[in-house]
Amino acid sequence: MPFNADPRELESTSLSYERLKGALSRIAGRVYFFVDTCKSGAIWGRPGEPSTDVNRLVNDLKSPEHGVVVFASSTNQQLSLENQAWGNGALTKAVVEGLRGRADLLRNGRVTVNTLDTYVSDRVATLTEGRQTPATGKPLIKDFVLAILPDQESG
Numbered sequence: 001m002p003f004n005a006d007p008r009e010l011e012s013t014s015l016s017y018e019r020l021k022g023a024l025s026r027i028a029g030r031v032y033f034f035v036d037t038c039k040s041g042a043i044w045g046r047p048g049e050p051s052t053d054v055n056r057l058v059n060d061l062k063s064p065e066h067g068v069v070v071f072a073s074s075t076n077q078q079l080s081l082e083n084q085a086w087g088n089g090a091l092t093k094a095v096v097e098g099l100r101g102r103a104d105l106l107r108n109g110r111v112t113v114n115t116l117d118t119y120v121s122d123r124v125a126t127l128t129e130g131r132q133t134p135a136t137g138k139p140l141i142k143d144f145v146l147a148i149l150p151d152q153e154s155g
Contacts, residue, residue, distance in 0.1 A: 099147050
């Protein structure tokens with residue numbers, strides 16, 4: 001649900017999980033879904049009532065028929081913290097830092113799904129003083145490169 005959704009007009013001001021899942025499933029290639037919102041497990045909706053089961057969301061989207069890599073900012077009972085200095089939430093800050101090179105944990109000039117996952121989990125915990133726990137779900141696939149970093153020696 002976007003920030004400006006109207007609870008009285010959900011059909012026209014929000015997007016159902018089923019429509020979102022269908023759209024993500026139809027994308028050719030690898031799909032990444034970043035959910036940086038309070039109680040991000042609540043994205044999983046049931047007709048007439050929201051759910052806060054982040055594990056179900058992650059497991060559903062990462063399943064072989066959907067194959068989506070999911071990074072959710074928090075569990076179903078946690079707030080996703082923001083800071084005005086960051087200009088966004090902790091998950092977004094950590095993902096951007098990671099893709100810019102901080103998740104190059106092997107120092108080989110590459111950021112992979114697994115190294116980004118490790119970096120993001122640790123960084124979000126640090127940024128939020130342990131008050132936020134991101135959840136990540138990945139299909140059963142070989143780790144792959146998300147970013148190749150510029151050669152540090154050439155400038």
